[in-house]
Amino acid sequence: MNVNVSNSGGGLSNAAQPMEWPEGELTRIPFWIYQNPEIYALEQQRIYEGPVWNFLCLEAEVKKPGDYRTTFIGSMPVIVARDFDDEIYAFENRCAHRGALIALDGGGHARDFTCVYHAWNYDLKGNLKAVAFEDGVAGKGGMPKTFCRSDHGPRKLRIALFSGLVFGSLSDDVPPIEEYLGEEIAAKIARVLCKPVVVTGRSTQTLNNNWKLYFENVKDTYHASLLHTFFTTFRINRLSQKGGMVVDPSGGNHASFSFIDKSSQEHDYSALGLRSENEDFKLKDTSLLANIDEFGDGCHMQILTVFPGFVLQQIQNTLAVRQILPKGQYQTALNWTTFGFEDDTPEMKRARLRQNNLAGPAGYVSMEDGAVGGFVQRGVASAGGERAVVEMGGTSTRNEGTRATEASVRGFWKCYRTHMGV
């Protein structure tokens, strides 16, 4: 029996012009963008190591001199440390000698770093300070006289601090952080991160999809009440919600938000919020939803993103930062760090612990996001030549008074394409 075997060596094989962006500018997203290994390699070069500010950690995580955390910008391992001059530094977690990781754990406290392989030693700024047996042993061996330690070292990152967030960049061309964020986004970060924070938990959710599918998902206000049915199923009346969305001029940063109408605020929100005609569909413990208007502006939900992989979350009183890291074309690490404030009362602490059920890997209004990117990735397995339709709300990438729009998703692609040149 003759069998005709066609070339099916990947999602791109049948695409006519696989690297060509389809007609329709930002309203059509080609599926090869989530599949192509060349795109993945290019993203490391042009985005993560390019003119962007990568979120590294919270200042509170490197609070005292000697504290350090390890993280990534894209696939590049990075050490973030507070030196004894009280400044924060970051550098590639790669020994200048043979390239081994310098720090092997997630973080801790150190006076300096010594690579385990051949004991090359670095200070907390990433400067090479000592080379084992540099002068040889008993007059033999050792490095040549011409060897200069200061010529060797891991790549150093520029650091920008904003409202307790630590960002790093390898680029000399990246704009100052305030300009990069845009005025409106900066103000909305400062609104939440208004005082010293305390970390309350960390976890990582492994997403079986390309990183962009998750970043788009966070920016996508259209899906919120459709995919996440927790609030609607329990008919939690969000009162006369007002809200909207802002996208910065670059398109890469956004914030969506909703307000409780001030005039309804005097009512007992939790009592009003749980009207249900069907007893079977009623929550028994309403404390989960007892929102405290801690920022004093009635805004009970704000989801904010900064290109290329940062999310700041305020869902009622549950606060978190999320870091989106690519782990290959088809896998993403979503790092959750939940936090509160140093001056939280015991009541506020308890409210946050309860409300944390709303978000995270098991969150009532977020667990679906861990899976839906995988549904897309699996769905488009052989559709590298096809494209998604992102036309809700038209073609604009700007601010909208509604959340029934995909403007911020188009904004992402505008920013992405500018960096990538695709």
Added chain:
Amino acid sequence: MGAITLDRIMAVQAAYIRCIDSDALEAWPDFFVEDCLYKVTTAENERNGFEAGIIYADSRNMLSDRVLALRKANVYEKQSYRHILGLPSILKNGGDEAESETPFLVLRIMHDGQTDIFASGVYVDTYRAHGTDIKFARRLVVCDSSRFDTLMALPL
């Protein structure tokens, strides 16, 4: 009201995992006293003294609410768990209140047959004698890893 014994602890541990693995989630809150604490956390968070949980319920009603949400609101692919337990170490036993630690391994079986190790860790439990039963006053699910694949829908 009988005293808490190793036999009774083993029986309640076995019944608990049977309840979850056989999709009888509606009966799951009954393993707890009304003012219980149930928390899924990680070894790293415990070491750091971080209080937040992946799941956090400080009342039995919150457990019932989670089951209702899983049944009626949340969206996830059909899946089941298979819990494998180690032997409980009894850390304290005052007769009507006791503490133990029990190691667990949880496999997650997806509807298409894909089976993965989803979690391993230890149950750190406080029991309270409750009539002829013993119930969990506190169940801390301390996962060895801080990494969770895709999502955590069903409880551990």
